[in-house]
Amino acid sequence: MSGAQVESLLNSAKRYFGFNADVEITLEANPGTLDSAQLVDYRLAGVNRLSVGVQSFENEQLRWLGRRHSSSQAVQVVEMARSAGFNRISLDLMFSLPQQSLTSLKSQCQLLRQLAPEHLSVYGLTVEEQTPFAAQHADGLWQLPDDELYREMFMLVHEQLGDQGFEHYEISNYAQPGERCRHNMTYWQRRPYLGVGAGAHSFFTSTDSVGWGERWACENSIENYIQALESGDSPRQLCEVFTKQHAMAETVYLALRCRDGVDLTQFAATFDQTFQSVYSTAMERCSHHLTTTSQRSSLDVEGWLLYNYLIENFL
Numbered sequence: 136m137s138g139a140q141v142e143s144l145l146n147s148a149k150r151y152f153g154f155n156a157d158v159e160i161t162l163e164a165n166p167g168t169l170d171s172a173q174l175v176d177y178r179l180a181g182v183n184r185l186s187v188g189v190q191s192f193e194n195e196q197l198r199w200l201g202r203r204h205s206s207s208q209a210v211q212v213v214e215m216a217r218s219a220g221f222n223r224i225s226l227d228l229m230f231s232l233p234q235q236s237l238t239s240l241k242s243q244c245q246l247l248r249q250l251a252p253e254h255l256s257v258y259g260l261t262v263e264e265q266t267p268f269a270a271q272h273a274d275g276l277w278q279l280p281d282d283e284l285y286r287e288m289f290m291l292v293h294e295q296l297g298d299q300g301f302e303h304y305e306i307s308n309y310a311q312p313g314e315r316c317r318h319n320m321t322y323w324q325r326r327p328y329l330g331v332g333a334g335a336h337s338f339f340t341s342t343d344s345v346g347w348g349e350r351w352a353c354e355n356s357i358e359n360y361i362q363a364l365e366s367g368d369s370p371r372q373l374c375e376v377f378t379k380q381h382a383m384a385e386t387v388y389l390a391l392r393c394r395d396g397v398d399l400t401q402f403a404a405t406f407d408q409t410f411q412s413v414y415s416t417a418m419e420r421c422s423h424h425l426t427t428t429s430q431r432s433s434l435d436v437e438g439w440l441l442y443n444y445l446i447e448n449f450l
Contacts, residue, residue, distance in 0.1 A: 138176025145181045159317045161186050161225075166212040167204030174219035184223040185216050186254075192243045196232050213250045225254035225316065230288045232260055233277040240288055244295035253314040257292050258307050259285060286440055293436055304394045306439045323389045325382075333360040333370075347382035350375045379406065383413060387449045392442065396426075396433025417448035 145160065161184040162177055174185075189209040191197050197204065216224055226247075230240055247255070260279065262269050271277060280288065293303055301309035305323065308316065321328050322338075325348070330337045334355045340348045354360040354370040363370040377385070383406055390397040402410045410432060411418065418425055424438030424445060438445055 138173065138180045141177055141182060142180035159184055159223075161316075161318065163188070164212075165202075165204060166208040169212055169215070171215045171219065174215050174221070178220045183221070184225065185221045186225040186227070186256075187212055187216075188227045190227060190229050191232070192246055193239060196229075196235065199233065200229070210246075210250065213252065223254070223314065224252045225256065226250070226252045227256045227258070229258050229260055230292060231280050231285050233279065235280065235288075237284075237287060237291055240291055241295065244292060244299075247296070248299055253311045254316060255296065255301065255309040256307055256316075257296075257309065259289065289440055290436070302394070303436065306392050306442060323393050325386050325389055333357045346377070347379050348377040348385075350377075382406075383408075384450050387414065388446055391432075391434050391446060391449070392439075394433060396431045399427075399430055399432060414449055420448045421445045 141162070148154075160182050162182045163186045165188045177185075187209070190200055190202055192206045192209055194206050197206065213224060213226070228243065262272050262279070272279070279285075296309045297303065300311055302312065302315075303309050304315055305319070308319065310316070318328070325338075325340075327339050328337060329339075330353065333353060335353045336350065337352075338348060338350045340346075351371045352373040354363060354372055360370045383402075386402065386405070387397055387410075397410055399410050406413075411427075418427065418432070421434070421438070424435050424441065426433055426435060434442065434445065
């Protein structure tokens with residue numbers, strides 16, 4: 136998208152919805168697809184936060200992932216963004232890649248000292264079913280690091296970024312003070328959000344109508360999406376209406392991903408039941424990794440490593 140197109144979209148959003156004075160406006164992009172002029176245009180259009188899909192700073196890993204950019208382009212786009220006036224930059228990185236060593240991962244963490252992004256999303260590679268990666272993995276063409284190496288990598292990233300002043304505020308997300316990703320916090324705190332456009336997802340809650348929440352997705356096809364709007368039809372699909380039990384479980388599922396954990400006062404006010412009364416058995420089973428105060432209940436870092444196993448107790 137051009138800077139002019141982004142500016143037009145933002146002007147329309149501001150006209151229909153209004154913006155807070157400190158609104159966060161994030162643009163997602165990949166290295167190798169941006170130049171200095173584009174970045175200046177985006178900044179002038181009103182974008183104030185840039186999220187860059189770096190994935191890795193090693194060329195061999197980038198080639199394996201099928202990325203089109205190089206390590207030098209990944210570094211360059213951060214430098215260009217700074218020159219264009221972006222003072223809020225987030226980078227996406229991956230670990231637990233085939234043949235990746237602790238030494239190479241540590242080197243990438245050290246490079247971040249030089250680039251000094253305000254936010255990082257660091258994901259361990261997972262193999263999704265019915266993808267080319269899954270087929271290659273099944274054929275034995277490559278192997279993921281074992282569980283112990285995965286743990287060592289996760290803790291290495293946690294410690295290295297902690298030394299650089301990052302707050303590990305969600306399983307896969309790190310932020311400098313005051314730089315948590317606001318739109319992601321909206322998802323994790325189960326607050327309403329509106330997605331506009333083909334394939335966009337939305338979530339809405341209202342005690343007057345929807346009750347415990349309703350989530351929907353828009354038509355994936357751009358042509359069908361436009362056709363629905365032009366004919367006065369709703370492009371909504373895949374509508375999910377929550378029960379109270381489902382809403383409680385999702386609240387906990389999302390909150391325990393975060394450092395803040397479950398807000399016990401808010402949970403009781405929302406559901407008219409205490410977290411402890413609903414989940415006493417689960418709390419006991421997770422007691423080695425779950426810390427509960429008078430205000431919050433949250434998992435420790437080791438608990439995050441076992442998240443998929445521990446969370447089953449709450450569902």
